[in-house]
Amino acid sequence: GNSVTQMEGPVTLSEEAFLTINCTYTATGYPSLFWYVQYPGEGLQLLLKATKADDKGSNKGFEATYRKETTSFHLEKGSVQVSDSAVYFCALNPQTGANNLFFGTGTRLTVIP
Amino acid sequence: NAGVTQTPKFQVLKTGQSMTLQCAQDMNHNSMYWYRQDPGMGLRLIYYSASEGTTDKGEVPNGYNVSRLNKREFSLRLESAAPSQTSVYFCASSELGRGPAQYFGPGTRLTVL
Numbered sequence: 001g002n003s004v005t006q007m008e009g010p011v012t013l014s015e016e017a018f019l020t021i022n023c024t025y026t027a028t029g030y031p032s033l034f035w036y037v038q039y040p041g042e043g044l045q046l047l048l049k050a051t052k053a054d055d056k057g058s059n060k061g062f063e064a065t066y067r068k069e070t071t072s073f074h075l076e077k078g079s080v081q082v083s084d085s086a087v088y089f090c091a092l093n094p095q096t097g098a099n100n101l102f103f104g105t106g107t108r109l110t111v112i113p
Numbered sequence: 114n115a116g117v118t119q120t121p122k123f124q125v126l127k128t129g130q131s132m133t134l135q136c137a138q139d140m141n142h143n144s145m146y147w148y149r150q151d152p153g154m155g156l157r158l159i160y161y162s163a164s165e166g167t168t169d170k171g172e173v174p175n176g177y178n179v180s181r182l183n184k185r186e187f188s189l190r191l192e193s194a195a196p197s198q199t200s201v202y203f204c205a206s207s208e209l210g211r212g213p214a215q216y217f218g219p220g221t222r223l224t225v226l
Contacts, residue, residue, distance in 0.1 A: 042220075043218050043219040043220050044156075044217040049214055089156070093213070099163065099207070099213070100146060101158075101205075101215055103155035105153055105154060
């Protein structure tokens with residue numbers, strides 16, 4: 001089946017610290033992988049995506065590399081800011097059937113000044 | 114360009130009452146989705162519409178019905194609300210194709226007493 005396992009939170013970091021949020025997946029076939037971000041009181045926004053093995057998605061200083069050999073898509077940022085405080089969701093689209101997304105449970109990040 | 118819009122933003126119902134959540138997108142997307150978000154569980158697919166004129170069940174369809182009114186609009190109906198349907202509901206849309214990104218509305222927070 002299809003599933004996403006995400007690093008448990010919450011995560012609290014000081015401003016300018018390095019961020020890693022782990023994400024591993026199980027999928028039938030060759031999924032597309034996504035990171036979404038949810039700011040307080042808002043809907044989910046697409047942060048970045050990768051559609052095939054070894055692709056690197058990047059946006060706003062965040063990066064994630066699609067690793068087929070380890071079935072992982074870890075999110076990283078070199079220097080976090082207070083404005084990065086949000087909940088981050090890893091998701092996959094199996095590219096078959098309903099074309100819907102399978103989400104991890106989310107990781108809450110708080111960045112303190 | 115408003116993206117995906119949802120109404121209402123908040124709603125409180127009594128057990129047994131009915132209501133319809135509205136969703137519209139202006140991105141000319143073919144596919145639309147309804148998810149629910151519950152604490153610690155990520156998002157789960159309720160129903161989806163791959164294209165105008167079609168609807169299909171997702172992971173958690175019981176207690177819900179949907180209508181794809183036209184290409185822009187996709188509504189979710191609760192015929193007889195139950196406390197277990199207390200949740201935040203998100204509508205999303207995407208293009209057709211293999212593994213496209215989905216774009217989300219701001220959500221409807223529903224409480225069933």
